Each structure stands twice: as structure tokens, then as C-alpha cells.
Amino acid sequence: MLRYVIPVVVALVWAGVFSFVPEPHRLRINAVLVGGAGAAYISGGSFGLGELGFAALMSAVAYLGLRSWTFVGVGWLLHTCWDILHHRRGAPLIPSLADSSFGCAICDPVIALWCFTGGRSPRELVLWLRGLARDIG
Numbered sequence: 862m863l864r865y866v867i868p869v870v871v872a873l874v875w876a877g878v879f880s881f882v883p884e885p886h887r888l889r890i891n892a893v894l895v896g897g898a899g900a901a902y903i904s905g906g907s908f909g910l911g912e913l914g915f916a917a918l919m920s921a922v923a924y925l926g927l928r929s930w931t932f933v934g935v936g937w938l939l940h941t942c943w944d945i946l947h948h949r950r951g952a953p954l955i956p957s958l959a960d961s962s963f964g965c966a967i968c969d970p971v972i973a974l975w976c977f978t979g980g981r982s983p984r985e986l987v988l989w990l991r992g993l994a995r996d997i998g
Contacts, residue, residue, distance in 0.1 A: 864963070864964070868968035869968070871964075872967075872969075872972045873971065875975075876971075876975040879980065880982035880983060884980075888926070888927070888928075888933070888980060891926070891930075891933050892923050892924075892926035892932070892933050892936075895923050895926055895936035895937060895940070896919055896926075896936070899915060899918065899923070900919070901940075903916055905947075905952050905956070907950055908946070908950075918939065919939060922936040930976045934973040934977040935973075937973035938969070938970060941969040941970050944963070944966035944969060945962075947962040948962035948963045948966060
């Protein structure tokens, strides 16, 4: 059970911590980090030159993410797919932690969801959700 809960908690802490960073810096830092995540598996080389291709793709997505939370979220979803491929191949992100790619594949989509809301702070998120509920109802 903890194997599923801890990555979600990590993602929620991520969103909470970054909520204290004022915009536009919050967006830009997250874009740079998603670009870096694209290079996380290069040293393992499990997919050969595919690792470099993925890093290049993530760099392009991160560049677009400098101005768009949507692209940052897309980057985290792409990284989720890469995590799953590495987990299935038995080539974890952290070699000494066999489930590290599995955990990352749970954490990343939670971060992506936060990004798709515009990377809002908890207060902004509550106000945004209230506005959505009002529009629906």
C-alpha cells in the first residue's frame, strides 16, 4: 500500500512547496525541472540512443513549458510513459531502488494534474474549483 501512497504524497508536497514560489517563476522553474527529468535515465542507457531522443523531446516540451503550464503537464505525462517503460524493462531510475521508476510513474501524473490546473497554490486551487462548481451548477 505504501508503495502507492508515498509517490502521491511526494507529488502533493511538490505542489505545496512550489505553491510558495511566485509566478512567473513557478512556471519557469517547473518547466526547467521537467526538461531535466527528460535526461534522468540517460546514464543508464537502457534504451540506447532512444534515451537521447527522449531527452531532446523533453527539452522541446520544456521550452514550450516556459510559457505554458499545459506543456509542463504534458512533459510530466511523457515522463510517466518513460517511467513505465523503464520499470517494465527492469531498468529503474535509481538502480539501488528497484521500484523507483514505478514510484515515479505514480508521482508524475499527480504533478501533471496540478500543472493542468495552472500550477495554482492551494488557496488559488480552492477558489478555482469553487468557480468551476458554480459554472457547472
